[in-house]
Amino acid sequence: MSRPLILGLTGSIGMGKSTVAQMFRAAGVPVFDADAIVHDMQGPGGILVAPIEAAFPGSTGPDGVLRGKLGAQVFADPAALARLEAIVHPSVAASRQAFLLEHAGEGIVVFDIPLLFEKGGVSQVDRVVVVSAPAEVQRTRVLARPGMTPDKFAHILALQMPDADKRARADYLIDTGTGLARTEAEVRALVARLRDERGGVPCQAPRRD
Template identity: 75%
Template sequence: MSRPLIIGLTGSIGMGKSTVAAMFEAAGVPVFDADAEVRAMQGPGGELLPAIEAAFPGSTGPNGVDRDRLGGEVFGDSEALARLEAIVHPAVARKREAFLIEHAGAPLVVFDIPLLFEKGGAEAVDRIVVVSAGAEQQRERVLARPGMTAEKFSHILSLQVPDAEKRDRADHVIDTGTSLAETEDAVLALIGELRATASDRRRDTP
């Protein structure tokens, strides 16, 4: 049975991945946003709250996960981070499978996965699209975020595969160092190319 062409969309912090994901969605391509799913599962009444509270007592409340408190517990602590990921990642995988079933008839779908390379998800997608921009632009964008510091930014970068390596491993690169209109043109051209690939593949599937 044929299934959609699965596009893995990724990019380092501040590269504009969310903007590009929104462009895919606006063009009618179903997008699975891993971060949004996590936020929902950690929000008020979220299904992950009991397990997170058990592993990190005092980190949840009526409004869901206290992100600052939980972040403080796992920041720089690889063992604590691994405990959290063991709760979150299987739940996200289940949501992703349900999304794929829901959109089984679509020619292509996008998995918006920030840590696609870092967490070994690259093998689960058919094409990898990396969103990228210049290092100075990236730094300016990230440091403009509320609560962000140069130290936090450096730490996040240290946990991510370098942008140059991501670009090397990508099937397609979307440059967000240009105007929004130019980026959107590039995204629409890529969607056309990917839809053609998906169509060819479905024809070849017995």
């Protein structure tokens, strides 16, 4: 049975992935936003609040997970981070499957996954779109964020696959260092190309590399 072509959308911090994801939406492509799903699940009444509190006491409150307090418990602690991921990932996977069922009739869908390569998610997609920009542009964007410091930025980069490696493994590259209009034109051109290519033919099996 035919299913949508699954594009894995990824990119390092500050590369403009969220902006590109919105451009895919504007072009009519459904997008599964892993970060947004996690945010909802960790919000007031979210299904992850209780298990996270049990594993990391004091990390939640009436408004859900207190990101600062949770971050303080897992930041720079690989074992703690692994425990958190073991709580979060199964629920995200279930939501992703529900998303696929909901959009089974679409020709293309996007999985917006920040750590697509790092956490093995590449095996769940057909092709990979990497969002990138020059390093100086990335650094300027990230350090402009509230609460960001050079040390924190360096730590985040250390947890992510280098941009050059992601670019080398990409099926498609979207450059966000050229201005919004040009980036959006790239996205729309890619969507048109893939829709034309599909032509109603069932898509290939997921990548395993």
